[in-house]
Amino acid sequence: MDFLRPTTWEEALAAKADQPEAVPIQGGTDVMVEINFDVRRPVALLDLNQVRELHDVELVDGVQRVGAGVPYVRVIEELGGALPGLAQASRTVGSPQIRNRASVGGNLGAASPAGDSHPPLLAGDAVIEVESRDRGVRLIPAADFYLGVKRSALEPDELIRAFRMKPAEGPQYFSKVGTRNAMVIAVCSFAVALHPSERRVGTGIGSAAPTPRRALEAEAFMAAELDWDARLDPAVLKRFGELCAQAASPIDDVRGTADYRRHALAVMARRTLTWAWNDYRKARAA
Amino acid sequence: MRGTPEVITAPGVGGVGDSPPRPDGTLKVTGEFAYASDLWIDGMLWGATLRSPHPRARIVSIDTTEALAQPGVHAVLTHEDVPGRRHYGLDHTWDQPVLAIGEVRHQGEPIALVAADHPETARRALARIAIEWEVLEPLTDARRAAFDPSYPQVQERPNPARHQPVRVGDVEAARRLAEVVVSGTFEVGIQDQAFLGPESGLAVPAEDGGVDLYVATQWMHNDLKQIGPCLGLTEEKIRMTLSGVGGAFGGREDLSMQIHAAMLAMRTGRPVKMVYDRRESFFGHVHRHPAEMRYEYGALSTGEILYADVEILLDGGAYTSATLNVVGNAASLGVGPYEIPNVSIDAYGVYTNNPPCGAMRGFGAVQACFAYESMMDKLAAACGIDPVEIRQINAASQGTRLATGQVLWAPLPMAEMLEQARTLPLPAPLDATDIRNLPGGASQTTHGEGVRRGVGYGVGLKNICFSEGYDDYSTARVSLEVIGGEATALVHTAAAEVGQGLVTVEAQIARTELGIERVVIHPADNQVGDAGSSSASRQTYMTGGAVKAACEAVRERLFERLDHDDLALAGGKIVSASAGVIASIEEVLGDDVIEETREYHHEPTTGMDKESGQGDSHTQLALCVHRAVVDVDVELGLVKVVELAAVQDVGRIINRLSLEGQIHGGSAQGLGLAVMEEIVVRDGVVRNPSFTDYLIPTIQDMPPMRLEILENADPRAPYGLRGAGEPPTLSSTPAIVAAIRDATGLALTRVPVRPEHITGR
Structure with a gap:
């Protein structure tokens, strides 16, 4: 097995272009487990830990640009104000040791439907910045990034550079059901983000379909029915929950049943929207 | 060669009743301990x-x-x-x-x-x-394996591997007198020992x-x-x-x-x-037997139980392993610590192509305990009597005749222990301002919506040491010599330190019996006699007993060198009751080595009668009472155990720190069975053989515990002690499930309780 250790982003892109089958590795919390369990035997590993650019967090033209290698612990500590939904999701990833190593970039690279960071990325309209030596930068909206179970829009010669996301202009919440109170893979998860300037509610569903996905009908329903100047209509709230549940296509597996996942999504959708709405109303009243 | 065990030169300090820290504690926390x-x-x-x-x-x-x-x-x-x-x-x-x-x-x-x-x-x-x-096609139907003669055989030995009946009184006659009848079918999933090493x-x-x-x-x-x-x-x-x-738990x-x-x-x-x-x-390794249990109790409207009619079906998988003895335990302890005059129990263990099952902490008594405690709550509800009170009405006590006819001759203050559990202060009401207090924790599934609190009780009775006529003795070799000017005892046994703290206890006993400070522990090996298994909560009792006996023998040899008959050892000195300090141990021992090896045997037990199950099949029985307080998100079916309180009678505290660790650990393992731990099997194939999907409790799941530890001595046992590792594993599961029932009003007849059992979909 080749072990490639680029020290700059250019070197990393060159290595990936020359050897597209090389598997990028950063924290190793996913790749190393798969190797350990013999799930995959990569021909080459591309170690990105020395590529400093991947650890940058910057505000570019009012958009937060977060390097693919920024570990969850930094998302929690540094981005709780700007990206609260993602910070909440980061807080639920694994254990403290895992959060010190694992990154949103890794979550995107693995593209597992159960990845905790996906729902807030979807709800918050994140854009994934990928790059190749030969074709340069591509900006892929999160909603177009996930193609199938552990399949993404990333081309073999591309690496994930960063994700970009506007700082929250309204309340955001993330909620995840697991059968343990910590260190648990999602049975299903949900993220909501209010975009008051657009009078829009963003959503993200995790672990309840072959890919993370938005609840598009629920978003359209809210765009049409939500009165941004009133209290939350219980009928609208209920319908929102139903539409979020309907947006999923869950399966029965060892972690939970499809029925339960749909039910839980409806509950989480109602609760997170209520919390967000209450925060929004409180902020407006203040 | 690396990683081989060495002589433990500093196995704590102090004697029986002290709480020295463990020699392996720091090493394990810092990652330096050499595991196999x-x-x-x-x-x-x-x-x-x-x-x-x-x-x-x-x-x-x-x-x-x-x-x-x-x-x-x-x-x-x-x-x-x-x-x-x-x-x-x-x-x-x-x-x-x-x-x-x-x-x-x-x-x-x-x-x-x-x-x-x-x-x-x-x-x-x-x-x-x-x-x-x-x-x-795999043979996975335990019920057919037990009762359908046309079901194909899994291996050469026919099904069932064992059927053990227990019969007392006349259940049919009692059924006619019953004013209240409750029944239920209960299931226990396959639990794994999940040891970390x-x-x-x-x-x-x-x-x-x-x-x-x-x-x-x-x-x-x-x-x-x-x-x-x-x-x-x-x-x-x-x-x-x-x-x-790195942990064993039977596995x-x-x-x-x-x-x-x-x-x-x-x-x-x-x-x-x-x-x-x-x-x-x-x-x-083998797992805990999954069980299907059918129970029917009849009682007077005052809550007094008249009869119990019980069928317990345990799936042992393909090979026998410990199934025969697990069935024996499930049968003899099938109705637990209750006085029931008419009893019919049939316990079966069968062969199937499901995962092989054998010994695990609680050993047949865990499964039955979930069923009989669930029945006590059911009966309480049917009679309109408080769950604690109905247990007290039917509680066993010293002198009670168990279903096997065995008389509880040692103290067993169960009714008082229940009262103690009930009157312990309850935890503070839910503080929903910190989501970590809530079901789901940091996963933020609720800010308090849908959360209801419940309280439940569980009582479990566990046999200590091996039962049914087995002579599970232990052997200890103790030598005493002067090393570097100080009398030093070397304790050598084959008993397995599996993480429970046995080496510390062995040293404490040697210090107490020999009146010295310095004790070293030889690595456990087969160059000394059998110590029996580190299971059945038996090592402090049995190997502790053997170390005590060997020390006593060494002491006698030392005293033979002096012309007194009223000697004792204390503070490194030989002391005469009449003449005071006579000499130091070092002076009397000189360059000699005194070495003695002793076997310790517990009081013999009998088998269980093949038809009636009658017999004095257990040498010691130990009781634990749990009170569980839970918060349940009834809309999502998520559970946060808020507090576990335990009242346990251990006869004599040898090492409080280790003992509390055993009660905490046993309770945590019972919590795991109550709300998350299960090897999920379909058509004989395990679907979750990983710690990603076989979940065990984390520190966010295991709540703080209140412990009340009683010391009503068992006069037959060394120092009056009772084995302590397993009883809490029995009672915490039903207590937690009872608390979830209290919060939700649901019947919940299967463990682990899954979210969809609570939400109904």
């Missing part, structure tokens, strides 16, 4: 095991040529290479093949072994072993044709009884040393890699190390 998986010797090979992907299949042919041809591969072995007997098993039931012979009876059954230079080479060679299968060990071939084995196990001498004949070696040719054990009572590693070492003439990974570990 850390064993290393230059030139060693790595062994690996090919296991069956099928729960039931015929092996038409095995071709190992290609695997053997791989560079770096030194041996590939099948059942044809087993030097001696080709089956092993606990007790006298040798039905488990060392390596599969012509067929497999459960997923993960070992078929072939590889030794190679590198573990990865070994693993890849396994994939080159060609097997032609004839896959058969996987099966591992090192086999080193010796010049005499024998083998030196370093392994993490629970009972070396019983391992040897099986290893020797299978290897075709006499026991003297096998030197066995306990290496660092190391059966053999795992011992014979396999030794076979590879003997074949290659090289040391061979084997370490299972987490996935393999789930197939490398």
Whole structure:
């Protein structure tokens, strides 16, 4: 097995272009487990830990640009104000040791439907910045990034550079059901983000379909029915929950049943929207 | 050579009743403790095991040529290479093949072994072993296995493996008198011991044709009884040393890699190390028997139980392992610590192609306890009586005759213990401002919506030491000599320190009995007599008893040197009641070494009558009472256990710190069974053999505990102590489920309780 250790982003892109089958590795919390369990035997590993650019967090033209290698612990500590939904999701990833190593970039690279960071990325309209030596930068909206179970829009010669996301202009919440109170893979998860300037509610569903996905009908329903100047209509709230549940296509597996996942999504959708709405109303009243 | 155990030179301080910290504590926390998986010797090979992907299949042919041809591969072995007997098993039931012979009876059954230079080479060679299968439909229906004579046999021994009835009084007559009748069917899923240190060990071939084995196990001498004949070696040719054990909980009572590693070492003439990974570990040891239990109780409207009619069905999987004794426990303890005049219990253990089951903390009593405690709550509701009160009305006490006819001759203040549990202060009301207090924790599934609090109680009665006529003695060798000017005792036993703190207790006993400070503990090995298993909550009782007896013998030898008959040892001095301090131990001992070896046997027990189950089958019984407080998110079905309070009678506290650890740990394991731990099986295939999907409680799941520890001495036991490790494992599960029922109003007849059981979908 080749072990490639680029020290700059250019070197990393060159290595990936020359050897597209090389598997990028950063924290190793996913790749190393798969190797350990013999799930995959990569021909080459591309170690990105020395590529400093991947650890940058910057505000570019009012958009937060977060390097693919920024570990969850930094998302929690540094981005709780700007990206609260993602910070909440980061807080639920694994254990403290895992959060010190694992990154949103890794979550995107693995593209597992159960990845905790996906729902807030979807709800918050994140854009994934990928790059190749030969074709340069591509900006892929999160909603177009996930193609199938552990399949993404990333081309073999591309690496994930960063994700970009506007700082929250309204309340955001993330909620995840697991059968343990910590260190648990999602049975299903949900993220909501209010975009008051657009009078829009963003959503993200995790672990309840072959890919993370938005609840598009629920978003359209809210765009049409939500009165941004009133209290939350219980009928609208209920319908929102139903539409979020309907947006999923869950399966029965060892972690939970499809029925339960749909039910839980409806509950989480109602609760997170209520919390967000209450925060929004409180902020407006203040 | 690295990772082999050394003499423990500082096993804490203090005597019986003190709470010295453990010698392995800091090492374990800092990652320096040498577990069996850390064993290393230059030139060693790595062994690996090919296991069956099928729960039931015929092996038409095995071709190992290609695997053997791989560079770096030194041996590939099948059942044809087993030097001696080709089956092993606990007790006298040798039905488990060392390596599969012509067929497999459960997923993960070992078929072939590889030794190679590198573990990865070994693993890849396994994939080159060609097997032609004839896959058969697995036999997984435990009920048919028990009751349908037309159901095919799983192995040579017919079903059921054991049927043990218990009969007292006249259930039919009592049924006519009952004013209230309640019934229920209860299920317990397969729980795993989930010890953190996987099966591992090192086999080193010796010049005499024998083998030196370093392994993490629970009972070396019983391992040897099986290893020797299978290897075709006499026991003297096998030197066995306990290496660092990372938890056991019953899962190391059966053999795992011992014979396999030794076979590879003997074949290659090289040391061979084997370490299972987490996935393999789930197939490398037996689990807790899953159970289906049908209960019917009849009572007077005052709550007094008239009869119990019980059927307990335990699925043991393909091989016998500990099933026979697990059935015995489930039968004899089937209605728990209650006075019930008319009882009919039928407990069955069966063979199927489901995962093999055997010993696990609580051993047959856990399953029954979930059922009988659920029944007590059901009866309380039907009679309109408080759940604590109905238990008190029917509570056993000293002098009670259990269902087996055995009289509880030691103190058993159950009604008082329940009262104590009830009157302990309740935890503060829910503080929903911190989501970590809520069900779901940081996953933020609620800010308080849908959360209801519930309180529940559980009581469990567990037999301590082996039962049904088994003489599970222990042996200790204690020597006393002057080293560096200070009297020093060396304690040598074969008892397995599995993490419970036994070495600390052994040293405390030696200090108390010999009146000295310095005690060292010899590594546990088979160069001393049998200590019995580190199971059945028995080592403090049995090996503690043996150490005490050996120390007493050493003391007597010391006193023989002096012309007094009123001597005692204290503070390193020999003291006469009449003449005061006579001499220091060092002065009297000089350059001599006094060494004594003693066996300790508990009071004998009898078998259970084949038809009536009657007999004094247990030597000691221990009780724990739990009160559980839970918060349940009833809309999402998520549970946060807020507090567990336990009241346990331990007879005598030998080491409070270790004891509390046992009660905490036992309660946590019961919590796991209540709300998350299950090996999920479909058609004989395990669906979650990983810690990703087999969930065990984290520190966010296990709440703080309130402990009330009682010391009502058992006069038969050393220092009056009672075994303590298992009783809390019994009672915490039903207490938690009762609390969830209290919060939700649901019947909840199966553990673990899953979210969809609470939400109904």
